[in-house]
Amino acid sequence: MDVPRAWQLGNTRCKISRELAPYILRNLLLRYSAECDPVLGRFVGGGTTLVEAKLLNRNILGADINPIAIERYHEKTRLAI
Numbered sequence: 879m880d881v882p883r884a885w886q887l888g889n890t891r892c893k894i895s896r897e898l899a900p901y902i903l904r905n906l907l908l909r910y911s912a913e914c915d916p917v918l919g920r921f922v923g924g925g926t927t928l929v930e931a932k933l934l935n936r937n938i939l940g941a942d943i944n945p946i947a948i949e950r951y952h953e954k955t956r957l958a959i
């Protein structure tokens with residue numbers, strides 16, 4: 879049986895993104911944070927964590943060495959308002 883590797887399951891639009899399923903992140907944020915709590919995305923990647931945090935009314939801050947990841951993070955979080 880041919881099982882895909884984890885990196886093959888990521889977002890195909892951008893090679894830097896290895897996003898987790900949004901519902902997993904949402905459940906973690908609901909369980910371990912409250913509204914207005916800060917959420918730090920130390921490795922922005924595709925921005926999924928920070929989008930989910932913003933949708934749950936958390937204060938978000940993202941950082942990444944890759945400027946493309948930062949650009950996508952800003953774009954996605956503007957749309958998540």
